[in-house]
Amino acid sequence: MEEVLGLLNSHFEDRGIKVTKGNSKYDDTSLTVPITFNKLNEEGVVQTQEEKDYELLAGSFGLYDVPLGSVFTFRDDVYTVCGLKPRSRKYLVLAKNSPNGQTYKFPADHVRLYVEKTA
Numbered sequence: 001m002e003e004v005l006g007l008l009n010s011h012f013e014d015r016g017i018k019v020t021k022g023n024s025k026y027d028d029t030s031l032t033v034p035i036t037f038n039k040l041n042e043e044g045v046v047q048t049q050e051e052k053d054y055e056l057l058a059g060s061f062g063l064y065d066v067p068l069g070s071v072f073t074f075r076d077d078v079y080t081v082c083g084l085k086p087r088s089r090k091y092l093v094l095a096k097n098s099p100n101g102q103t104y105k106f107p108a109d110h111v112r113l114y115v116e117k118t119a
Helices: 002-015 049-061 108-118
Strands: 017-021 035-039 071-074 077-084 093-097 103-106
Touching (some): 002 017, 049 077, 049 093, 071 108, 077 103, 077 108, 093 108, 103 108
Antiparallel strands (some): 017 035, 071 077, 093 103
């Protein structure tokens, strides 16, 4: 399977597409392997669904002036806005903690205030 992925990636690399495989399923007579083709962003990285959701929907949650990648301080730790979970009612903004690399959820109105205070 790795050889097939290597061939697919070498074929699609110049088109800005990354090929990955999901979890395989098999039984006595068949093997199913989900394959995903993802467009790479300007940095050559696959954009997550949370990043896509943030870029598309942030304005509808009042985050017009808080672009993806904005940095803010909360309880003496530095966080970077990294995505949006639109189905989450209260804690829908995702932010990565710089010291430990963990991702945490925040309310949109709190993130807006934290970013304003940090700027």
